[in-house]
Amino acid sequence: MDIKLNSKIILEKEFKKAMKGYSVDQVDQFLDQIMEDYDAFEKILTELRTENTRLKEELQNASRRPQPNQPVGNTNFDILKRLSNLEKHVFGSKLYE
Numbered sequence: 001m002d003i004k005l006n007s008k009i010i011l012e013k014e015f016k017k018a019m020k021g022y023s024v025d026q027v028d029q030f031l032d033q034i035m036e037d038y039d040a041f042e043k044i045l046t047e048l049r050t051e052n053t054r055l056k057e058e059l060q061n062a063s064r065r066p067q068p069n070q071p072v073g074n075t076n077f078d079i080l081k082r083l084s085n086l087e088k089h090v091f092g093s094k095l096y097e
Helices: 007-012 026-062 076-096
Strands: none
Touching: 007 026
């Protein structure tokens, strides 16, 4: 899916003139609009390619960095159990009065 046209090719395109052909001015105006669009598309495409390259590099660099250690085995149940044991130790029999 290669891009076959650019604004320079569009600008330099010559059409044969016929007696009952299209209005040259209208064709030129339309080609000018197409050239503007192609220039805008090329600019956007260049920006997106640059961003894509930058993001790929960031992704590669991120995968090379060591990941921080995640806490092991601390679930909500474990935390609640520890809290319960702590309350029993601190408050003793007063906890259930």
